[in-house]
Amino acid sequence: MAETKIDYKGGKGFWIAEIYMELTYEYILQALEDSEEIIPFKDDLKEDINFFVNAYGKGMLTLLWFNFIKTDEDEKIMICLLNRAKKILESKGDYIEVDELNGYEEKKEEMASKWPKPIKTTEIIKIIDTLILMLKGEWEETSYSMEIEYSFID
Numbered sequence: 001m002a003e004t005k006i007d008y009k010g011g012k013g014f015w016i017a018e019i020y021m022e023l024t025y026e027y028i029l030q031a032l033e034d035s036e037e038i039i040p041f042k043d044d045l046k047e048d049i050n051f052f053v054n055a056y057g058k059g060m061l062t063l064l065w066f067n068f069i070k071t072d073e074d075e076k077i078m079i080c081l082l083n084r085a086k087k088i089l090e091s092k093g094d095y096i097e098v099d100e101l102n103g104y105e106e107k108k109e110e111m112a113s114k115w116p117k118p119i120k121t122t123e124i125i126k127i128i129d130t131l132i133l134m135l136k137g138e139w140e141e142t143s144y145s146m147e148i149e150y151s152f153i154d
Helices: 018-034 042-053 072-090 098-106 121-136
Strands: 003-007 013-017
Touching (some): 003 018, 013 018, 013 121, 018 042, 018 072, 018 098, 018 121, 072 121
Antiparallel strands (some): 003 013
């Protein structure tokens, strides 16, 4: 499974399998599309996320947020958006079901993987929590390996 480094400022970030970051982006995108607030960088963020959820960025998945998150206020808006994505995940209960997971894969130009079983929502929330810490400047790691409790092999 391809891994990528997700970093924001000063090289601080984490390594993660791309498929889990793509899945995380699905929920950030939902939060963005559901948002009724004025988000000055909404179109840029949506374009960036769509690029990755559609798997066009295979092998180069990254955060390009620094291109349009320019101010402390922008960071606060992004943190609110990430918290909204967490609420979407929390509303699903303990797991994201296989049909939903595979639905995300099927919309990609090239289906990468078939999810054989549900994934715990807490695993994706853990990724979002880390993104929030990065935006707040509270994440100090530079080469942390984000382990997700999931196996594609039964």
